[in-house]
Amino acid sequence: MLPDKLSALHFLKLKLKNQIQKIAQIFKRLAAAPCLFYIFEEQGFTQQKIQEKFTEAFVHTLPKALFIYLPIFAFILWLFHDKKKWWYFDHGIFTLHYFSFLLLNILIFSFLNKLTNVVTIGAINWLLYLVMTGMIIYSALYFFVAHRRVYRSHGIVSLIIGFILFSINFIAFLFLVVGLGLISFLMIH
Template sequence: MAHKNPLRKDKTCLNCNYVVEQRFCPNCGQENTDTRKTFYHLFVHFFEDLTHYENAFWKTIRNLILKPAALTKEYLSGKRLSYLAPVRLYIFISFVTFFMFNILANEEEQLIKNEAKAGILKDTVKLPEEVWLEEIAKDKRAPKAVVDSLKHYIRQKKEGEIMEQDFMNFGYHSQAEMDSIRQKDPDAINDLEYWINKKSFEVKKRYPASMLPEKFKQSVIQNIPKALFLYMPIFALVLWLFHNKKRWYYFDHGIFTLHYFSFLLLINLIVLLVDSLLSSISSHFLVDAVSGIFALIAYLWMFYYFFPAHHRFFGESRLISFLKSMALLFINMILISFLLVFLFVYSFVNIH
């Protein structure tokens, strides 16, 4: 039973100066209790809040993962105190998920820096063919044609590998080269292509080639929360267009969307934590296999989840619900493709 603090003798609310006849102010809702409390009162209050939050938190997480749409139906039916609010739930899961992604991304960046310092990056190690060429060159009896052919092969392979490593190479070697081409033919390079390549050269000046992929990855991770925040209203709008406007308000679709996106982020967080935990235990192939199987099951559940969630929430027949779910997934895949293109471009030009 909750421990109630003693009421103040003064009936004037400390917050709004309204006359309080009962325990709570009818004007602002503040409890009219003594503000000076003993350590015992503080401890009991803290324990009650912690217990309530913990019970609500785990109940919310359990229903979110194992009972598609149950959380949304409970919330819209008015049962709200037993669960975390949808917005608070999404913000909490989003924060923890991307916080962990950033931590692991920083660890990978540090690993790359350490490898670069140790001189064991791929472009600093001799190819097996180079070692073979040195051995052949020592033998004066080796035909010149064979040596020249091997040299040509090594040169081509190195150039190919350099092009593969430089994922920001768009066919130009410098801004001066582009300026020269545009002077001869102004239409040879359009403004968008020129701008992207110019940004690429600016980024390459700040970071070595070996660091660019990791920097790009970090930039993408940092911008995913913004992209999801912008996309959720669009996802809810598509849902609204597919269902009865009189029965379902846009608000209802918004709550469904918040819970669904919270579920998607939570599954990715769980997979990330399990993979990190198993990787820290051992690098044995059996451990990697277990991690891979767990991730596969989690992602299959993540894909399938939308179908029962849609069917249970909107209450349509299984066939109609399945057809609508497929159409919704197809439309959102197209929209997400455009979002990803925008995300990659935005992340690319904002590498810090």
């Protein structure tokens, strides 16, 4: 029995060593990230090509990041509301609805943005930019409206809690986007 236990321990030790080496390689690439830009240029990539590849990698990893952020957003909501009245999954449902609204808004915004590149009539472009600006403002205000309707808080209390939640989530999401940007930059190939 003793050799089996030793071989299992040896296997776990090797597996842990491999994981540590993988993490060390990731940190080496992160430390070398500023140099990677110059390495890509030396390989013949233009700045425009590097930006295109970065954007492609960023867009492909964004849904994964949003999927990771959903339970974090729900957890932050759970921290700020009555635990007896609202369960964690209730916050998860609110989060799914809110993120669905945001993703639909981003889809429409992207379509309108592409449309402004095609349309050459100044008045129509101005109208499209006005609609896009309204969408951005409404996206920010929608959180407060949805929060007040779902959690049935009273006016100023809902506004204060909503502003605190919005600020915390904005900062947390900003960190997520920066991390996503680093990962996207490292995934360029």
